[in-house]
Amino acid sequence: MRWKQFFTPVKLFNADEAKKFITHTPSEKFTILDVRQPLEYQTGHIAGAKLIPLGDLGDRLNEIDSDKPTIVYCAIGGRSRVAATVSTFRTVPWTKSAYMPSARTRFFFIT
Numbered sequence: 001m002r003w004k005q006f007f008t009p010v011k012l013f014n015a016d017e018a019k020k021f022i023t024h025t026p027s028e029k030f031t032i033l034d035v036r037q038p039l040e041y042q043t044g045h046i047a048g049a050k051l052i053p054l055g056d057l058g059d060r061l062n063e064i065d066s067d068k069p070t071i072v073y074c075a076i077g078g079r080s081r082v083a084a085t086v087s088t089f090r091t092v093p094w095t096k097s098a099y100m101p102s103a104r105t106r107f108f109f110i111t
Contacts, residue, residue, distance in 0.1 A: 018071060022046075030069040035083040040075060054079040057086060 013021065022032070032049040034041055041051045052060050054074070064070060074080040 013071065021071070025069075030071065031064055033064065033070050033072045033083065034074070035072060035079045036074050046073065049073075054083055057083055 021030075027048055032046050034045050034049040034051045035054040035057060036045075036051070037053050038051065041049075045051070050063070052063065072080045072083045074083075
């Protein structure tokens with residue numbers, strides 16, 4: 001990772017904004033990305049979320065449709081913030097992305 005990526009701006013959604021976006025946008029028009037570990041995902045996740053643990057994200061970015069907005073989340077927020085930032089520095093031309101630091105509090109939207 002390059003250190004400058006941590007200064008890349010990404011949009012932050014709080015839980016209400018994310019819920020509104022998810023509720024009012026057809027599910028085929030966006031991706032929900034869970035960057036937690038498999039056991040955390042099995043314990044509970046947002047319906048329709050795709051699991052790609054943060055440590056695997058660099059090798060699996062091709063699994064995410066770069067033409068769709070992506071909402072990224074984790075348990076507390078650190079991993080989702082890094083995931084949203086890393087995605088903007090890859091060759092994958094994500095045009096919309098965000099992250100949610102905590103499933104309980106905020107979403108970040110990759111735009």
